[in-house]
């Protein structure tokens with residue numbers, strides 16, 4: 130029995146109605162499964178009192194808050210049978226002749242190390258993680274199985290590739306016997322459909338966002354499983370992004386395997402990466418479903434043998450860098466990348482190099498010598514620098530890590546780290562941009578002896594973390610309370626009154642057995658408003674992947690709607706009262722009941738996602754209904770004089786609204802523990818990286834000889850210590866915190882927020898442009914431990930209340 134039918138207003142047969150529930154509730158129940166919501170049109174017109182009309186409109190719309198039938202996603206297709214069975218003892222069989230023939234068809238005469246075992250594992254249906262350094266031939270590991278699987282059963286191989294800009298090149302770079310296409314979220318729907326109609330395709334390249342973006346929402350860039358050929362296996366390029374322990378973690382990678390399993394029935398995964406520490410690799414392997422006892426199937430040395438590495442601890446880095454670039458080893462190299470941590474530094478170093486090297490080398494134009502690159506430059510400027518570097522018209526690029534992702538230049542001959550990288554994986558990835566052609570290349574790292582780089586990188590890590598208070602605010606926004614439980618209980622009363630107690634339906638039984646009454650509500654959280662360090666998307670992914678599935682992430686959406694009537698309040702009243710516009714009717718009814726009167730307003734602004742949720746409509750339907758007002762002929766011929774705008778790009782999700790206080794606390798604790806663990810791990814990696822470089826560093830660059838030093842250095846500042854002891858400065862710091870709080874009495878700070886300001890860490894809530902002007906506090910206590918500062922600040926805040 131449909132629990133909801135009880136509360137449906139009675140509508141006379143044949144009476145004119147507004148259709149309030151035209152295509153299904155957010156649980157996407159079809160029209161037939163859940164009866165349409167009908168509102169007598171008389172309610173939307175004049176003649177009834179405001180209060181009465183509002184109550185009736187809401188009466189007709191609230192039952193959806195009670196319980197929506199659970200959305201049952203279609204069952205995934207059955208997984209593909211592997212090409213080869215496992216041999217006795219469950220081991221991969223000997224490579225058959227057919228595989229060597231396929232290798233030849235792809236243009237190669239023999240396998241390189243790691244390729245054969247990988248190919249055979251994939252053809253035997255075993256998920257595999259391949260960690261091979263750049264240029265070792267990882268691509269063949271998916272190309273060959275894709276070719277053979279398709280030959281046998283016309284199936285498809287999915288390749289998830291993070292760089293949309295490189296996808297077209299990847300497609301055209303495949304061997305001629307492999308037909309591939311790509312789909313990414315920058316393509317229009319028509320372009321995507323045209324791609325899918327291209328006929329026989331062996332490989333489909335997808336961006337992670339294109340795949341995950343549509344999870345469960347029906348707006349995926351990818352056609353549904355029943356429209357696609359069977360998927361043989363999925364290859365995840367740059368697989369280290371799956372692991373949150375990796376330097377390049379991307380939240381949507383977290384959802385990849387789940388989506389591939391649940392929607393496309395994929396069981397066999399191939400992860401490819403050139404940079405993964407053992408911890409990252411283990412984590413990725415776990416995501417790919419590789420049993421722990423199999424370990425990491427294919428793994429080579431992290432650093433390609435053609436790279437010559439060196440580290441020095443020069444006191445004057447600028448001078449040493451110039452000398453290095455003029456020296457015997459780097460002086461003759463034509464293509465060099467210099468990595469810096471800070472954007473401002475890139476411009477300064479590039480100018481320094483241009484000035485110092487002008488005229489000292491072979492006669493070349495000034496613009497050939499060096500240029501800066503960072504994410505703060507305009508897109509055109511970045512393109513210009515990258516193009517000049519690629520074409521050999523620029524010798525040195527001084528860049529932040531923004532440069533190099535997807536750089537396809539095989540003859541980069543040198544990489545210099547002016548600043549220390551944040552961990553060993555980043556280092557390996559950055560030096561991996563040199564010598565991809567297999568020819569010798571040189572990489573030098575300047576390790577700041579005073580530990581200044583270390584402090585800077587520590588600041589970045591603290592800047593990426595949030596405190597418990599901020600997490601709590603997010604949790605409150607995500608799990609906004611709903612009325613499901615209250616309405617459910619009212620409904621129980623009705624049943625009891627009607628003596629139907631003994632026939633309680635399945636949903637009330639469910640509640641008694643501890644299951645939820647609420648079937649999740651749609652919520653939007655504006656991306657701009659969330660002044661977060663850590664990606665809020667990461668936190669939301671944690672909640673989605675939690676065993677309790679606290680929420681479901683949907684593709685981003687514009688959540689705010691602004692409706693403006695050019696002909697003033699009278700026109701808005703007409704829209705609200707006479708037109709069949711259920712969203713406006715419902716919004717105004719809710720506002721009226723909340724005591725807000727819009728009768729003299731000519732514009733409205735509201736959250737279209739929560740409105741849609743309260744009506745039980747899909748967001749796109751509500752948006753369409755609102756947009757139609759712009760052209761409604763009953764208002765005026767042609768343009769109606771009503772303007773409807775959507776703004777505020779937001780995270781869009783579906784979450785429970787009936788969590789108990791204990792559950793909310795446990796969600797906060799869970800998120801906080803994850804955040805703290807990430808911070809700890811990042812700090813640990815940073816220190817380990819510093820100590821490792823320190824142990825092999827030379828005093829100056831010109832001692833470096835053939836590579837890393839072998840002497841342990843003992844005459845430098847230890848990595849983990851702070852030069853100034855907090856206890857000696859405590860009273861001064863506390864006084865400064867009190868002064869800061871008294872100057873900014875109108876604002877609210879957490880202890881962590883003050884520590885961020887004292888460390889000069891900007892955030893959308895406390896931007897450097899505003900707080901950085903006050904030099905009395907900004908960056909003042911940079912050399913003190915962040916957590917101790919936060920503790921002192923928290924104590925002072927509590928004492929001031």
Ligand SMILES: Nc1ncnc2c1ncn2[C@@H]1O[C@H](COP(=O)(O)OP(=O)(O)OP(=O)(O)O)[C@@H](O)[C@H]1O
Pocket residue numbers: 237238239240241244261262263264265266267268269403565
């Ligand atoms: N078995 C093989 N025999 C000869 N050449 C090979 C073999 N496998 C791959 N190659 C060649 O090695 C080069 C590098 O291969 P590929 O691009 O697959 O490397 P990769 O490990 O994916 O590198 P990256 O991490 O930079 O993407 C290519 O030119 C490819 O044609």
